[in-house]
Amino acid sequence: AQSVTQPDIHITVSEGASLELRCNYSYGATPYLFWYVQSPGQGLQLLLKYFSGDTLVQGIKGFEAEFKRSQSSFNLRKPSVHWSDAAEYFCAVGHTGTASKLTFGTGTRLQVTL
Amino acid sequence: GAVVSQHPSRVICKSGTSVKIECRSLDFQATTMFWYRQFPKKSLMLMATSNEGSKATYEQGVEKDKFLINHASLTLSTLTVTSAHPEDSSFYICSASDAIVGAQTQYFGPGTRLLVL
Numbered sequence: 182a183q184s185v186t187q188p189d190i191h192i193t194v195s196e197g198a199s200l201e202l203r204c205n206y207s208y209g210a211t212p213y214l215f216w217y218v219q220s221p222g223q224g225l226q227l228l229l230k231y232f233s234g235d236t237l238v239q240g241i242k243g244f245e246a247e248f249k250r251s252q253s254s255f256n257l258r259k260p261s262v263h264w265s266d267a268a269e270y271f272c273a274v275g276h277t278g279t280a281s282k283l284t285f286g287t288g289t290r291l292q293v294t295l
Numbered sequence: 296g297a298v299v300s301q302h303p304s305r306v307i308c309k310s311g312t313s314v315k316i317e318c319r320s321l322d323f324q325a326t327t328m329f330w331y332r333q334f335p336k337k338s339l340m341l342m343a344t345s346n347e348g349s350k351a352t353y354e355q356g357v358e359k360d361k362f363l364i365n366h367a368s369l370t371l372s373t374l375t376v377t378s379a380h381p382e383d384s385s386f387y388i389c390s391a392s393d394a395i396v397g398a399q400t401q402y403f404g405p406g407t408r409l410l411v412l
């Protein structure tokens with residue numbers, strides 16, 4: 182069965198510092214991978230996704246993620262964090278097929294200090 | 296593009312009553328919609344998958360008679376929590392996938408917070 186691990190429950194970074202959120206997955210085939218962000222009391226917004234091709238994926242709000250098959254990882258990065266980036270970040274793996282269910286990680290809460 | 300709305304955003308009801316939550320895809324046709332439940336400080340738990348015109352597929356442990364899902368059109372799915380009890384209080388989020396853009400990507404609604412007294 183597929184699974185997603187986000188080992189960091191809570192991360193605090195200073196505004197302007199770089200950020201890397203870790204995500205490891207377990208899936209039997211080539212995965213579809215996603216990063217979503219959730220602000221308090223809100224739904225999820227898609228930051229970026231990987232299906233195939235270039236393993237470095239650019240997303241919205243200056244985020245990027247790199248798919249590393251050898252490490253079963255899909256870490257999210259941002260070179261310079263803004264205070265508005267404080268939120269909950271979820272990594273997810275999609276099942277291949279026409280009705281693609283998502284399996285989510287447990288999330289990483291990002292706190293940004295000024 | 297790919298906007299999903301939910302209504303209501305929050306609802307308070309008495310124990311024993313039923314509550315209906317609507318999920319709409321505003322600018323695309325959603326062949327598949329998903330309903331999730333999220334507990335405080337927790338991840339999303341998939342409750343069911345619904346395809347337009349078909350019965351919903353429920354995840355293991357989710358009571359289909361308690362959480363009624365209807366997906367009558369390509370832009371609307373509803374979740375009805377029947378005979379709600381305090382333990383049903385939660386944050387319910389729907390998502391929809393666009394058959395044209397690709398069924399693999401889900402777009403999420405803003406969520407509905409349900410409080411059962």
